[in-house]
Amino acid sequence: MKLELEQLNPYSLKEKIGLGSSAIWNQSISFDPSTYVKVEAPSGTGKTTLTHLLYRVRTDYTGSIRYDQIDIKNCDDDELAGLRTNKISIVFQDLRLFPDLSAKENIEIKRLLAPDYSSKELIDEMAEQLGVSSILEQKIRFCSYGEQQRIAIIRALMQPFEWIILDEPFSHLDQKNIHHSVQLIDAACKKRNAGMIIMGLNKDDHFQYQKELVL
Amino acid sequence: MLEQLLKKLIKNSAGQTKFVMALIGLSVAIVLILSAVQLQSNYFELLHSKNNQDSIANFLVVNKALTDQNVGASSLSESQLSDLKSQPFIESIGTLTSSRFKASIQSNSSLFPFYTDIAFESVPEEFIDVSTNNWHWDEHASYLPIIVPNQFLDFYNFQYSFSQNLPQLTPQVVKMVSFKVTLLGTGQQTSMNGRVVGFSNRISSMLVPQSFMDWANNKFAQASTKQQPSRIIIRTKDPGNPALSSYLKKEGLITDADKTRFSKYRQVVDLVVNISGITGLLMLSFALLIFSLFIQLTIASCKEEIALLILLGNAPKSLGKFLMKRFFSANIWIVIVGIVVVSIAQYALYSWLIDKQIILSPYISLYSIAAAFLLLLVIAWMNYSSIQKYIRLQQATK
Numbered sequence: 001m002k003l004e005l006e007q008l009n010p011y012s013l014k015e016k017i018g019l020g021s022s023a024i025w026n027q028s029i030s031f032d033p034s035t036y037v038k039v040e041a042p043s044g045t046g047k048t049t050l051t052h053l054l055y056r057v058r059t060d061y062t063g064s065i066r067y068d069q070i071d072i073k074n075c076d077d078d079e080l081a082g083l084r085t086n087k088i089s090i091v092f093q094d095l096r097l098f099p100d101l102s103a104k105e106n107i108e109i110k111r112l113l114a115p116d117y118s119s120k121e122l123i124d125e126m127a128e129q130l131g132v133s134s135i136l137e138q139k140i141r142f143c144s145y146g147e148q149q150r151i152a153i154i155r156a157l158m159q160p161f162e163w164i165i166l167d168e169p170f171s172h173l174d175q176k177n178i179h180h181s182v183q184l185i186d187a188a189c190k191k192r193n194a195g196m197i198i199m200g201l202n203k204d205d206h207f208q209y210q211k212e213l214v215l
Numbered sequence: 216m217l218e219q220l221l222k223k224l225i226k227n228s229a230g231q232t233k234f235v236m237a238l239i240g241l242s243v244a245i246v247l248i249l250s251a252v253q254l255q256s257n258y259f260e261l262l263h264s265k266n267n268q269d270s271i272a273n274f275l276v277v278n279k280a281l282t283d284q285n286v287g288a289s290s291l292s293e294s295q296l297s298d299l300k301s302q303p304f305i306e307s308i309g310t311l312t313s314s315r316f317k318a319s320i321q322s323n324s325s326l327f328p329f330y331t332d333i334a335f336e337s338v339p340e341e342f343i344d345v346s347t348n349n350w351h352w353d354e355h356a357s358y359l360p361i362i363v364p365n366q367f368l369d370f371y372n373f374q375y376s377f378s379q380n381l382p383q384l385t386p387q388v389v390k391m392v393s394f395k396v397t398l399l400g401t402g403q404q405t406s407m408n409g410r411v412v413g414f415s416n417r418i419s420s421m422l423v424p425q426s427f428m429d430w431a432n433n434k435f436a437q438a439s440t441k442q443q444p445s446r447i448i449i450r451t452k453d454p455g456n457p458a459l460s461s462y463l464k465k466e467g468l469i470t471d472a473d474k475t476r477f478s479k480y481r482q483v484v485d486l487v488v489n490i491s492g493i494t495g496l497l498m499l500s501f502a503l504l505i506f507s508l509f510i511q512l513t514i515a516s517c518k519e520e521i522a523l524l525i526l527l528g529n530a531p532k533s534l535g536k537f538l539m540k541r542f543f544s545a546n547i548w549i550v551i552v553g554i555v556v557v558s559i560a561q562y563a564l565y566s567w568l569i570d571k572q573i574i575l576s577p578y579i580s581l582y583s584i585a586a587a588f589l590l591l592l593v594i595a596w597m598n599y600s601s602i603q604k605y606i607r608l609q610q611a612t613k
Contacts, residue, residue, distance in 0.1 A: 055526075057526065077530055077531045077532065078530050081525070081528050081529060081530035081531075081533075082530075083528075084527065084528035085528035096523055096526065098224060098520065098523065100223070100224075101220065101223060101224070105220055105223070108216070108220065109217065109220045109524075109527065110527055110528070112216055112217040112220070113527070113528050113529065115216075159528070
């Protein structure tokens with residue numbers, strides 16, 4: 001699925017965008033399928049805004065975002081649900097988990113949207129790899145932020161996708177856990193032949209990026 | 216599985232009591248509305264079913280009310296007749312033709328002597344309530360068939376026979392007696408045999424076949440000009456229809472007996488049905504309002520969960536379906552309970568009235584069941600639209 005951004009300009013960043021030169025805002029840019037894209041974004045440049053626009057959490061912008069010619073601004077409820085279930089996965093910076101569900105239930109509620117794609121056992125396997133097996137039955141509100149971050153990553157990997165959007169996914173993880181997470185995500189992308197857009201404050205070499213842009 | 220997780224997330228945080236109260240209000244409303252429908256259909260059943268149908272009820276003999284002003288001019292005009300015919304509650308009308316010649320009947324037997332002057336009427340055969348094979352006449356007929364009002368026989372048997380020291384007569388005996396009928400007019404006189412062939416409850420006249428009446432009026436009547444009828448018989452679906460009795464009153468017409476007595480019952484039934492129906496509808500609208508508010512409250516109190524569920528890829532429609540299931544299943548039960556309550560009431564009414572010779576169906580009518588389904592549809596539509604509306608609202612605020 002090809003991703004094209006055209007003259008993207010969010011209302012909330014109107015004044016800032018005029019000042020600096022961004023590789024994304026107000027540009028026409030396209031990403032081929034299966035591309036790994038790193039977006040390096042110093043604080044305040046609209047990293048989370050971009051994440052939200054790409055996932056159509058917000059629509060307060062001018063310009064267009066097209067997945068395979070489909071402008072997501074024009075998607076109806078069902079099309080959007082279809083995209084989010086089968087084509088685009090996400091790890092939010094603020095994670096967005098249900099605090100009153102257990103870690104496992106939080107993953108399960110996503111897996112059950114496409115229940116045939118990933119098996120229930122996969123949850124346990126991934127939790128094992130990321131060292132969160134012990135907290136699976138625990139309510140999310142009682143988990144540490146680092147644990148929650150890993151649960152959010154596992155949740156994002158349950159579904160089929162062609163693009164995965166990651167907004168500072170490793171901010172609260174130690175080197176070892178970052179390494180395991182990177183392996184997991186990389187394998188999941190390879191398996192699906194999917195592309196990735198990962199947001200970060202600084203340069204990093206977690207993945208072999210084909211494109212590195214500064215927001 | 217997904218449903219269980221959704222259940223965990225979307226709780227009845229608006230409170231079980233409110234929910235139960237909305238349900239109770241809805242139940243009462245449904246019972247009231249169904250009762251109104253059932254009462255109405257019971258009434259129609261009483262009116263039209265074979266068990267209850269009063270054979271005289273659907274036929275009314277109508278004439279002008281005689282007053283000082285219209286004495287001697289009591290005939291009904293063409294325009295009055297056609298106006299009557301055009302009324303929606305009148306199915307057909309038949310005119311009663313009266314004899315315009317002198318006639319008398321006289322016993323053939325000296326054992327049982329009687330003589331009396333008499334007048335006849337005739338009416339189209341379809342309005343006669345006596346079924347007999349002998350109801351025809353032509354000039355070669357051996358006797359003239361006559362239908363006598365039942366009241367005449369009663370009058371004879373229970374009053375006249377005593378005063379004259381005569382024997383009482385059964386209908387069978389009367390039918391066997393042959394007597395002499397003499398017609399007199401325009402300087403001619405004819406006699407023939409006559410026999411009673413039946414007794415009518417419907418028309419209080421001595422009835423003869425129309426063919427005889429035409430022939431005799433033609434031969435013996437003074438004026439050959441066509442006379443307007445002064446009495447007519449009407450056939451109506453529902454003599455209790457208040458529209459009929461008020462129409463008759465307005466036109467200065469009266470009918471024999473109080474066959475329009477149903478009219479009063481009908482008004483009472485109408486009143487009860489209206490009160491019950493209107494109260495039911497009012498309660499229904501309030502209960503629906505409360506229910507809708509309850510749905511709004513539930514969705515508003517879970518708005519973050521709903522927004523996140525949609526963000527994760529749940530279609531608002533499928534969330535709506537889930538909510539619909541939760542709210543609407545209670546409503547199905549309510550309607551079923553409503554049907555059961557009204558069924559029990561109907562059976563009780565049936566058992567109570569059967570002692571009073573009024574036969575109702577022991578089961579509720581199809582109309583009531585149809586009304587129940589209709590109500591269910593209304594509630595479903597209301598639930599669906601408020602769920603969709605408020606889910607959309609949650610998205611918009613995000």
